[in-house]
Amino acid sequence: MPRFIIQHITLYNYEEPVTDSTNQIILFPVEDEHQQLVNQQLTITGDPVVEIYKDYYGNKVGSFMNIAPHRELRIDSKVEVITVPRVLPEDIAEPIKQWSALKLLANDVLFLDFLRQENFSALAEMKAVADAGFYEVVSVYLAVQQLTEYVYTNFKYIQGVTSVETTLEEIWKLKAGVCQDFAHILLAMLRILHIPARYVSGYVCPKDEGMRGEGATHAWVEAYIPSYGWLGLDPTNNCVVNDLHVRLAIGRNFSDCSPVKGTYKGTARQTLEVGVSVAYDDGMVSDEENSFLKSQPVWSNPVDDGLNSYQRYMEMIQQQQ
Amino acid sequence: MLSRVADSLYWMSRYMERADGILRMLKINYAWSQDDIQEFSWKPVLRIFTSLNPEEINGFSLNTRDVLQYMVTGKENSNSVLNIVTLARENARSVQDHITKEMWQCLNDFYHTMRDDNLAVALQKDDPITVLDILIRQGLIYVGTTDVTMARGEGNSFLNIGKFLERAIQSSDILNVKISGLGADDNHADAAYWKYLLLSISGYELYLKTYRGGFEIKNVVEQVVLSDQFPRSVIYSVNHLHRHFERLKTDHSNEGFDNLNFTIGKLKSRIKFSTSSSIIHEGLKKYLTEIRFCLVETGMSLNKNYFA
Amino acid sequence: MPISDLLQSYLVDNDTWDEMYARASVREQYTKAIDFLQQLSPEELNKKEDLAKKLFMSQGITFTVYNSGEGIEKIFPFDIIPRIITATEWDFIERGIKQRLKALNLFLKDIYSNQFILKDGIIPAQIIFSCPHYLREMHNFAVPYDIYVHISGIDLIRDADGTFYILEDNLRTPSGVSYMLENREITKRIFPDLLPNNNVRSVTEYPNILYRNLVSFSPRQIKNPTIVLLTPGIYNSAYFEHSTLARLMGVELVQGSDLVVDNHKVYMKTTNGLQQVDVIYRRVDDEFLDPLVFNPTSMLGVAGILSAYRKGNVAIVNALGNGVADDKAVYTYVPAMIKYYLSEEPILKNVSTYHLAQEEEREYVFSNIQNMVIKKTNESGGYGMLMGSAASDEEIFQYKNEVLANPREFIAQPIISLSSAPCYMDGKLQARRIDLRPYALCGPDGVEIVPGGLTRVALREGSLIVNSSQGGGSKDTWVLGSQGLAGESE
Structure with a gap:
């Protein structure tokens, strides 16, 4: 049973002191039969009270505030996690039975959220690829792996070409992106085939074999396999997820799982650095602290900015009932 | 009281005081323009009450009706009475539950009067004094209604702080623009110049009663800066500003209060211990610039400590 | 004579x-x-x-x-x-609305916790899960007294034989109550003595009842809880109403920028520092209420307000997520809710409603479109609707295409000839x-x-x-x- 010590640092620096900062973090490893949290140390600038609750999808979500003027916000989460190897599906049932078992879930409250695919204009193109006639001849277990491979081979892994605001449409056209883009594309394709699929955020801890997604939070997908359950699929690394992935949260998409987000009042000029390092139980460390932070493009807008006056006006006159 | 509410009350009051100042200035200058075509110029009015730079003022049509239109109903002029009253009303609208219904109605009436198309026409075609008087009276109804109906609480203090700060800045600006251009002992400007200056700030009659020997720059400075009888003098305004500010003191000590109290107190003593001779001796322009700096600093400090 | x-x-x-x-x-x-x-x-x-x-x-x-x-x-x-309105008519309306609200509150409580009504198949889960106003953030915590709809403005109409029908349940931020109050004041001025002579019942208690309720929702059991009315600001078309209600209740009228959340409590910024807020009567839509959780560009809300709400440190009136109950597709199921939760027959009737997401109903509506009014499920105020009797062929053609693109977002009702006065x-x-x-x-x-x-x-x-x-x-x-x-x- 692998044991990991993961340190995840998020560091914001502001050019001028900012105030009224409010933040939400989803940095608490899932605890279940496949994953055990030994301990967690969370250190945040200014030592605010972190209120933790369970959201709709069962994720632990923390929130905290810092209203006094400050130039820096550092969120340092250190966790020790043990993962349990998984038994993979036996996959013995006839494909036709598996697929019709999935169709029965269409109105099930537990799966509705993971089956609903938002409309977007390239949907028809994507449907042509994720074609039921092609995939439903094999078992669901094989189909999801083939789709994972499709995303892996047809999309280029390039950092910096997409952001959290990039739409599915744009990723599909660009045929490139990072782990969360890969995950979003695979989610859409699975849902087109009526396979319940959910977004997973977490860490990847490959030790020797290099994997994409190290040094930051990673994202992948879980698909529902009839008479088995949720199976992790990592389209960025083209693999079925086992005990080298540590889960933080699940949801419909990235925004249900966003590891750190916040708002504040003050200057728009800020920098963000993020780093994730993994230490293994044999003492090996993937990256030394202090050298592992990498600067990130910043997408969040401070509260005082981001809207033009027309939008602000439209907001203010929002229709009343 | 909400910081935003205090801020809105303060600005509502400043805008109303400014509108009153502009209207009186326009009325008297219009009368002057009919009296003395040689001496008269609209330039000082534009300098005091608009954000136009000297170059723009030189290029501006000094036709009386054009100036009146620009200053009263000009939509493009951010300091036109129309825009100022609109701003006062917007501030009032956002604090409607903190002023009396009568005050709101009276600002609302003023606003609708300003927007009436007939007003702009009358300003072009009829007697401008009649038009300006109607507007000045609207302002006076506001002042009276406020005095009679507004509760004497924190809100009232911020109204008065705004009013007297605006008035002090206005009086020092008017004096600065109108006099500092003249030499220290320049008493050569003719009687009409002084008369209209004093009339425009409603101080002519008081001057005549106080100083019986004709116009002297020293006396004008004394009345406009130092007289505690004259309700538009700088010292009168600063005294009242201070009086209303002191009412904001609460039980728990507030660092902001102490800082501001010190700033205003310092300004008060600076004026109190001046004489018209000492002012002229050290240079009127320098003196007024220093006073103005302190007044603006007071405004910024209010912003930081009470309105943020 | x-x-x-x-x-x-x-x-x-x-x-x-x-x-x-x-x-x-x-x-x-x-x-x-x-x-x-x-x-x-x-x-x-x-x-x-x-x-x-x-x-x-x-x-x-x-x-x-x-x-x-x-x-x-x-x-x-x-x-x-x-x-x-006669006393008899009013008695009927009053009983009908009370019954409906009781059921709607139970529905909201259920939908944000156990979802029995979905499990029992009374309402198709699809309709709820596809509703944009269904807020998953409202799960897993209780609101004071299990009340979600504190204030409602349910619209009623009468058809040709005088029967009252419910047209719309407005359960989010219904407006117009200030006009009820002001219209009455104007009548007093223009028709002296007419009101007492006709034995007209008074409406002036409204702000007092609302205030008393707001006080009772305060999480802090203190003598004078701080109650605020949150408005989008002076440019909002209902701003007059916001300031009137604040004045009539003697509560503070605040904008988003007046509030801040610190350590999961809501405060307002005053000239004397921060003051804790206990109850927020908000007239800002859910979507704009908390930029941290919902629309990140919103200037109207307060970041962190939802975490204070969840923690029980502040009461928000109306509750968030009520839009799932006044969605026009869910409307169809309100009579079923009344039977399901209260075991009673609905007193007030619904107007019959067709779901355009269902092919048969859509076909029927399209072929009888001149007798139909088509509405968007999540809009109100008369926005985005088509009156089949008055629309041109071109308008109907375009509207049909809009419907076909997103059928879940539309319902249709037969045009009812409203009563006249x-x-x-x-x-x-x-x-x-x-x-x-x-x-x-x-x-x-x-x-x-x-x-x-x-x-x-x-x-x-x-x-x-x-x-x-x-x-x-x-x-x-x-x-x-x-x-x-x-x-x-x-």
Whole structure:
């Protein structure tokens, strides 16, 4: 049973002191039969009270505030996690039975959220690829792996070409992106085939074999396999997820799982650095602290900015009932 | 009281005081323009009450009706009475539950009067004094209604702080623009110049009663800066500003209060211990610039400590 | 001797229920008022109409319409002739709304916890999960007294035989109650003595009841909890209402920028530092309420307010997520909710509704489109709807395409010929179509409805659309006291 010590640092620096900062973090490893949290140390600038609750999808979500003027916000989460190897599906049932078992879930409250695919204009193109006639001849277990491979081979892994605001449409056209883009594309394709699929955020801890997604939070997908359950699929690394992935949260998409987000009042000029390092139980460390932070493009807008006056006006006159 | 509410009350009051100042200035200058075509110029009015730079003022049509239109109903002029009253009303609208219904109605009436198309026409075609008087009276109804109906609480203090700060800045600006251009002992400007200056700030009659020997720059400075009888003098305004500010003191000590109290107190003593001779001796322009700096600093400090 | 004969020119459409006239004679509830009006000459009536307009304008009872960059103040048109509701009619309406609200509150509690009603298949889960106002953030915590809908403005209409129908459940931030109050004040001014002589029940208790309820929702059991009304600001069309209500209740009117959340408590920024806020009556939509959780660019809300709410440190009125209950597709299931939760038969009827997401119903609607009104499920205020009887072929064609692109977002209803009431227009009485929006308040002790409401009028002749955004006006709405109790109004 692998044991990991993961340190995840998020560091914001502001050019001028900012105030009224409010933040939400989803940095608490899932605890279940496949994953055990030994301990967690969370250190945040200014030592605010972190209120933790369970959201709709069962994720632990923390929130905290810092209203006094400050130039820096550092969120340092250190966790020790043990993962349990998984038994993979036996996959013995006839494909036709598996697929019709999935169709029965269409109105099930537990799966509705993971089956609903938002409309977007390239949907028809994507449907042509994720074609039921092609995939439903094999078992669901094989189909999801083939789709994972499709995303892996047809999309280029390039950092910096997409952001959290990039739409599915744009990723599909660009045929490139990072782990969360890969995950979003695979989610859409699975849902087109009526396979319940959910977004997973977490860490990847490959030790020797290099994997994409190290040094930051990673994202992948879980698909529902009839008479088995949720199976992790990592389209960025083209693999079925086992005990080298540590889960933080699940949801419909990235925004249900966003590891750190916040708002504040003050200057728009800020920098963000993020780093994730993994230490293994044999003492090996993937990256030394202090050298592992990498600067990130910043997408969040401070509260005082981001809207033009027309939008602000439209907001203010929002229709009343 | 909400910081935003205090801020809105303060600005509502400043805008109303400014509108009153502009209207009186326009009325008297219009009368002057009919009296003395040689001496008269609209330039000082534009300098005091608009954000136009000297170059723009030189290029501006000094036709009386054009100036009146620009200053009263000009939509493009951010300091036109129309825009100022609109701003006062917007501030009032956002604090409607903190002023009396009568005050709101009276600002609302003023606003609708300003927007009436007939007003702009009358300003072009009829007697401008009649038009300006109607507007000045609207302002006076506001002042009276406020005095009679507004509760004497924190809100009232911020109204008065705004009013007297605006008035002090206005009086020092008017004096600065109108006099500092003249030499220290320049008493050569003719009687009409002084008369209209004093009339425009409603101080002519008081001057005549106080100083019986004709116009002297020293006396004008004394009345406009130092007289505690004259309700538009700088010292009168600063005294009242201070009086209303002191009412904001609460039980728990507030660092902001102490800082501001010190700033205003310092300004008060600076004026109190001046004489018209000492002012002229050290240079009127320098003196007024220093006073103005302190007044603006007071405004910024209010912003930081009470309105943020 | 009547000076004018107002009734002579009054024409009522066939197949329409008229509130005043029945078979060429005046209904009993209108007789006193009409007798009085007939004593007045047209000049006097015109004068009263003018006075009403002046009162609205000088009191700033206006909304701002923006046109070519300039704000123009308009009054919400007011018709001086009151709409009169009998004690019996009111009793029926009151019972019906109370029942409906009871069920809707239970539904919201259920949908944000166990979802029994979905598990039992009473409402298709698809409809709930595809509703944009279904907030998953509302799961896993309790709201005070399990009340979600503290304030509602349910719209009622009457069809040709006088039957009342529910048209829309407005459970989010219903507006217009200030017009109920102001219209009454104007009537007092223009028709002295008419109200007491008619035994009209008073509506002035509304702000007091609301205030008492708001106090009772305070999480801190203290003597004077801090209650605020959160407004989007002075440019909002309902700003007048926000400031009126704040004033009538004596609570602070705040904007998002006045509030800050620290350590999961909400504070307002005052000249004396931060002051903790206990109850927020918000008139800002869910989507804008917390930029941390919802729309990140919103300037109207307060970041972190939801975490304070979840922690129970502040009460928010109405609760978030109510839009799942007044969604027009969910509306169809309200009678089923009443049976499911209360084991009662619905008192007030629904208008029959077709779901355009279902192919058969859509086909039926499309082939009978001239008798249908099609509406967007998550819009209100008359926005985005199509009146099949009045639309051109081109408009119908375009609208159909819109429907086909997103059928879940549309429902259709047969066009109902709303009841009419007399309006004083151009010097004579004219029949115009009306609806009725009573305002119900839910508190710890149950539902209270002040006897009255907002009657909206379609001012254009023949029009069936009463929304203010579509050229509607309003009337004072009288609920008469019970017979024999003249003068004894609550």
